Amino acid sequence: MLEIQGNHLTAGAGVRLKKLVSTAVQNGLGGLEWMDGIPGNVGGSLRMNAGAMGMDMVKNLVSVTCLDEDGEIRSHTREELNAQYRSIPDLVHNFVLQAVFEAQPAPAEEMERLLEAARARRKLSQPVGASAGCIFKNPPEIPAGRLIDELGLKGACVGDACVSDVHANFIINRGHARARDITILIDMIRKEAKENRGIDLKSEAQVIGDRDPQF
Ligand SMILES: Cc1cc2nc3c(=O)[nH]c(=O)nc-3n(C[C@H](O)[C@H](O)[C@H](O)COP(=O)(O)OP(=O)(O)OC[C@H]3O[C@@H](n4cnc5c(N)ncnc54)[C@H](O)[C@@H]3O)c2cc1C
Missing domain, CATH: 3.90.78.10 (UDP-N-acetylenolpyruvoylglucosamine reductase, C-terminal domain)
Structure with missing residues (x-):
């Protein structure tokens, strides 16, 4: 599941980050390009608070909907989560179902430039x-x-x-x-x-x- 409403992208836990980024870019939305080379899905990447180039998942997050440890489905805003470097401990026992990410309208050339820069950097350094x-x-x-x-x-x-x-x-x-x-x-x-x-x-x-x- 991957839907766009205004500047917000709602993605199911199983959506690959690459797909999230490419869908945003195809719809004229930037700010997620840094995620492009990270091999992972939305759920696992949120749990790990995956990051690169000074960014991490929680910085683009608006809210996350989880199956909580008591069996209830609940949404949590970014501010309610205790995000850390490469970890969101709140998600250890609360299973991510879907998440809403915020992007910003951006020129196509600028997004392409950022994607290329991220890819080149990975190719050289990894x-x-x-x-x-x-x-x-x-x-x-x-x-x-x-x-x-x-x-x-x-x-x-x-x-x-x-x-x-x-x-x-x-x-x-x-x-x-x-x-x-x-x-x-x-x-x-x-x-x-x-x-x-x-x-x-x-x-x-x-x-x-x-x-x-x-x-
Ligand atoms: C070549 C390479 C490059 C990488 N580069 C980066 C990088 O630049 N930055 C970075 O941060 N990481 C990087 N990684 C590590 C990894 O790809 C990321 O952490 C990625 O975001 C993990 O996502 P995943 O979907 O594979 O999660 P998984 O590895 O499947 O799961 C990670 C953890 O999350 C839990 N989990 C999975 N799904 C959910 C869910 N729905 N709800 C709650 N918990 C869940 C799992 O139980 C596990 O504890 C790299 C890995 C490789 C192999």
Whole structure:
């Protein structure tokens, strides 16, 4: 479900961000172009408060309708949500059904320019191989990728799981990496960051399954 009314787009939880952006642009509405390269749907991206280029999902949000943990369907305005960096904790137990996003009328050339800029930036700064996106949240002191690079860990591997040469906050599966290889590599990076720089790296990617609860 994806509908437009004035400057507002109402999207079901399963709508891909790419579709949300392209529909907005086709209808002369801008401000969502930054979402274009993020592989995700509206529901999961809101839960993660996905972001890029200084923006995040909650900044474009007007309201979200959820199946709340008590089984009721309720709408919540942006102001009612306790949004954080890469997380909206209110959505852990409240399942997103649909959300309303605000965009602004914008010239077609300007939106195209912003889309191209976002794509070019991703192409230059992110690896092409199989990955889960950024592994760690950026700590306040330094972007996680730069920190891992400074620790000399670019290219470090456990099995086929390797720290990307292009962007050190990405772990690439070079072919046959197992979940265990990736979590061992994550632990190695966190240990180095703590021991050498006193920084506690927090995971941005969620690890599901039988795992150390601090993840
Ligand atoms: C190559 C690559 C690049 C990436 N770039 C970025 C980036 O630039 N910025 C960024 O923030 N992330 C990025 N990511 C990470 C990821 O794509 C985003 O976080 C994305 O928004 C997740 O959306 P999803 O639909 O895949 O959610 P999922 O991964 O399926 O789910 C994420 C979480 O949300 C929960 N969830 C799913 N649906 C709902 C719902 N309807 N209601 C409530 N909770 C729900 C899930 O249970 C899970 O806990 C990248 C990933 C990759 C692989």
